[in-house]
Amino acid sequence: MRNLDEHTVTQAVVDLLSGTPDPRLKLILVRLITHLHNFAREVELTEEELLEAILFLTATGQKCSDKRQEFILLSDVLGLSMLTVAMNNKKPEGCTESTVFGPFHVEGAPVYDNGADIANGAVGEPCLVRGTVKDRNGVPIAGAELEVWQADAEGNYDVQYPDLKTHQARGVLRSRPDGSFEFRTVVAVAYPIPVDGPVGDLLRATGRHPWRPAHLHFMIKAKQYQTLVTHVFRNGDQYLDSDAVFGVRQTLVADWIRQPDGGYTLNYDFVLNPAD
Ligand code: BEZ
Numbered sequence: 517m518r519n520l521d522e523h524t525v526t527q528a529v530v531d532l533l534s535g536t537p538d539p540r541l542k543l544i545l546v547r548l549i550t551h552l553h554n555f556a557r558e559v560e561l562t563e564e565e566l567l568e569a570i571l572f573l574t575a576t577g578q579k580c581s582d583k584r585q586e587f588i589l590l591s592d593v594l595g596l597s598m599l600t601v602a603m604n605n606k607k608p609e610g611c612t613e614s615t616v617f618g619p620f621h622v623e624g625a626p627v628y629d630n631g632a633d634i635a636n637g638a639v640g641e642p643c644l645v646r647g648t649v650k651d652r653n654g655v656p657i658a659g660a661e662l663e664v665w666q667a668d669a670e671g672n673y674d675v676q677y678p679d680l681k682t683h684q685a686r687g688v689l690r691s692r693p694d695g696s697f698e699f700r701t702v703v704a705v706a707y708p709i710p711v712d713g714p715v716g717d718l719l720r721a722t723g724r725h726p727w728r729p730a731h732l733h734f735m736i737k738a739k740q741y742q743t744l745v746t747h748v749f750r751n752g753d754q755y756l757d758s759d760a761v762f763g764v765r766q767t768l769v770a771d772w773i774r775q776p777d778g779g780y781t782l783n784y785d786f787v788l789n790p791a792d
């Protein structure tokens with residue numbers, strides 16, 4: 517392994533990986549190195565540019581904390597999260613589509629009864645959300661666990677307020693025996709993803725905006741069904757066609773209906789895919 521040059525170094529690295537006992541890890545590493553080296557050759561990567569990339573990734577790691585995951589954000593804005601979601605969640609026609617998880621889910625959200633106000637003090641216009649959880653044959657799924665989280669009228673999730681000690685605009689409910697669920701919250705608004713870190717620098721350097729269209733996050737779990745991680749997006753939002761993280765699917769867009777006596781209602785029915 518001497519005198520390696522730009523043409524022979526790739527094979528030398530690949531050869532060294534041939535002893536990797538885990539076949540999946542071996543495949544991933546071999547293909548990653550091959551693509552990475554080909555990429556470097558294709559763009560004729562300079563030493564300064566490699567150092568710049570290393571400093572960018574270093575800053576991305578340094579921005580991470582127990583409240584902030586800058587690498588997830590990076591994967592999101594590069595479309596890698598949505599690509600992986602799309603490849604791994606192909607479902608039969610009629611099932612609710614999946615989309616990105618995002619960085620604002622937290623463990624331990626409060627459990628509520630149907631009809632409760634999950635806003636718990638979050639600012640925003642009132643909104644009543646109703647729907648059902650069913651299978652593809654229209655059979656209600658009772659006792660499904662629905663976890664909901666969303667931003668408030670300022671475009672912030674509760675975890676983005678450093679001094680807030682309670683959970684706001686997030687909660688866990690269970691579907692009723694007829695598959696229905698219902699809760700009160702505030703109207704979701706469009707918001708920018710965090711831009712005070714390296715991902716923000718990347719967006720600025722590439723002339724991209726950071727906005728996500730208004731949405732509610734749902735994670736729905738039921739025995740014998742695949743867990744569904746998805747959003748419901750607000751129809752008419754100006755960012756539906758330019759979501760900073762590429763998450764919008766037309767089947768997930770719904771109307772928030774203004775009520776004559778104030779507030780909004782949203783109805784959305786979820787269809788789960790059997791686990792096998
Ligand atoms: C979110 O919707 O919460 C989100 C998703 C991806 C990146 C940033 C935020």
Ligand code: FE
Pocket residue numbers: 618620666667728731733
């Ligand atoms: Fe979100």
